[in-house]
Amino acid sequence: MSAADYYEHVVRTFEGWSSHPEVVAGHWPKTLEEAFGIAPRYPYPLNRADASALADYFMDVYALDMRADLSVTNSDAPDPVVLRANLTYTVTVQNGGPAAAQAVTLTDQLAADAAFVSATPSQGTCARAGKGGREGDLVCALGTIDPFHSATVAIVVKPSRAGTLTNTASVRSGSPDPNAANNAATATTTVVAK
Ligand SMILES: [Ca+2]
Numbered sequence: 147m148s149a150a151d152y153y154e155h156v157v158r159t160f161e162g163w164s165s166h167p168e169v170v171a172g173h174w175p176k177t178l179e180e181a182f183g184i185a186p187r188y189p190y191p192l193n194r195a196d197a198s199a200l201a202d203y204f205m206d207v208y209a210l211d212m213r214a215d216l217s218v219t220n221s222d223a224p225d226p227v228v229l230r231a232n233l234t235y236t237v238t239v240q241n242g243g244p245a246a247a248q249a250v251t252l253t254d255q256l257a258a259d260a261a262f263v264s265a266t267p268s269q270g271t272c273a274r275a276g277k278g279g280r281e282g283d284l285v286c287a288l289g290t291i292d293p294f295h296s297a298t299v300a301i302v303v304k305p306s307r308a309g310t311l312t313n314t315a316s317v318r319s320g321s322p323d324p325n326a327a328n329n330a331a332t333a334t335t336t337v338v339a340k
């Protein structure tokens with residue numbers, strides 16, 4: 147997108163900050179001042195003028211920073227799931243900024259007691275890392291994720307053993323990440339015989 151379009155996108159994102167799904171869900175800080183590590187300045191929800199002032203700050207000062215704080219969530223449905231029925235993991239990778247995250251890679255350690263069915267990324271491509279594509283971790287090359295944007299991968303498996311099934315997804319990128327603690331997420335599912 148052009149520089150003007152990008153600026154407008156940032157202002158609109160900041161205006162809607164308080165109702166942004168990632169903020170409501172607690173994945174991103176409640177205020178932009180907190181996200182930028184500066185003292186509180188404006189009441190929320192932000193009006194256009196305050197959002198523009200913070201966008202100016204972001205573009206002039208903070209966006210020079212090359213870091214991108216990626217985070218990942220992993221949700222499973224249905225839970226409980228019936229043996230050999232489809233179980234879908236929805237893995238979401240968020241970029242909390244400040245910079246765009248380059249060459250984002252999501253790795254999912256597919257469990258041995260579940261048969262892989264499919265992986266559908268919202269951007270980029272996914273492939274099995276093992277021989278002939280039938281074994282090994284699922285590796286998704288998601289490309290670039292802009293600040294305050296996200297990408298999603300829907301992973302479908304069929305559990306082959308009753309009990310508790312766990313699935314861990316982790317993310318990394320070519321950009322420095324200031325917080326590694328939120329780069330992996332595990333979903334736990336109960337598998338029932340019928
Ligand atoms: Ca992170």
Ligand SMILES: [Ca+2]
Pocket residue numbers: 222225333334335336
């Ligand atoms: Ca669960």
